Amino acid sequence: MGDDPETSFVNSYLQMWNMDNLFVCGSSAFPHFGVTNPTTTAAALTYRATEGTIDFLKNGGQLVEAKN
Incomplete structure (x- = not known):
């Protein structure tokens, strides 16, 4: 988990x-x-992923912009 896809x-x-x-x-x-x-920690991360999934279903695309 991080802010850079590399x-x-x-x-x-x-x-x-x-x-x-x-x-x-x-x-x-x-x-x-x-x-x-x-x-x-696993429960908190799953809750955060659920929030992200809801946002993804509304807007689509990547939820976080990658740092390069």
């Missing part, structure tokens, strides 16, 4: 950079092996 696969809404209509929900978007349980 260094990340998804943007902050967990939307794939190269596929506008694909959102990756769950804990696969951030590194594992953390010290704490990632359940709350």
Whole structure:
């Protein structure tokens, strides 16, 4: 997850950079092996992706502009 398609696969809404209509929900978007349980973080990221999906359905296209 990041703000540059060269260094990340998804943007902050967990939307794939190269596929506008694909959102990756769950804990696969951030590194594992953390010290704490990632359940709350995964739920928060999924909630954010849901907000992004709703916005995508209304407007279409990328929700975040890539930094280059």
